[in-house]
Amino acid sequence: xxxxxxxxxxxxxxxxxxxxxxxxxxxxxxxxxxxxxxxxxxxxxxxxxxxxxxxxxxxxxxxxxxxxxxxxxxxxxxxxxxxxxxxxxxxxxxxxxxxxxxxxxxxxxxxxxxxxxxxxxxxxxxxxxxxxxxxxxxxxxxxxxxxxxxxxxxxxxxxxxxxxxxxxxxxxxx
Numbered sequence: 001x002x003x004x005x006x007x008x009x010x011x012x013x014x015x016x017x018x019x020x021x022x023x024x025x026x027x028x029x030x031x032x033x034x035x036x037x038x039x040x041x042x043x044x045x046x047x048x049x050x051x052x053x054x055x056x057x058x059x060x061x062x063x064x065x066x067x068x069x070x071x072x073x074x075x076x077x078x079x080x081x082x083x084x085x086x087x088x089x090x091x092x093x094x095x096x097x098x099x100x101x102x103x104x105x106x107x108x109x110x111x112x113x114x115x116x117x118x119x120x121x122x123x124x125x126x127x128x129x130x131x132x133x134x135x136x137x138x139x140x141x142x143x144x145x146x147x148x149x150x151x152x153x154x155x156x157x158x159x160x161x162x163x164x165x166x167x168x169x170x171x172x173x174x
Contacts, residue, residue, distance in 0.1 A: 002106040003079030019046030021100030
């Protein structure tokens with residue numbers, strides 16, 4: 001992971017990406033028991049291409065190719081890890097990026113989304129693997145329920161949260 005994070009920090013330093021944070025399953029491992037995953041999800045602000053309002057991943061792929069990394073479908077392999085770069089797609093992901101916590105992995109500084117934002121994104125996405133991850137967060141008491149409720153309410157996810165709790169009998173002490 002060190003090589004991967006070193007390169008991502010270098011990309012940020014060189015202006016290829018802006019502020020970033022680790023999300024997805026790898027982000028969840030900072031709060032939960034590690035689980036199997038095949039890639040690292042990097043949510044990152046991307047510079048706009050010239051006068052266009054469209055975002056392009058081409059500068060990321062070009063930069064990484066010039067530094068010896070190979071594309072593999074939607075991923076770029078950096079070190080040993082396939083990495084998927086994701087621009088924040090909505091207000092929830094922009095907030096998750098802005099409020100990410102700083103941490104250190106193998107001596108490399110990085111940022112990781114908060115547990116509450118990871119859960120809120122999983123609630124919004126709603127896939128079976130997301131539901132399993134939410135249950136892990138709840139079983140391991142890894143979220144601040146007051147903060148989670150604020151995030152969910154702020155992004156219109158209370159109804160989906162109530163459906164999830166009803167379906168799984170989840171007790172969140174709220």
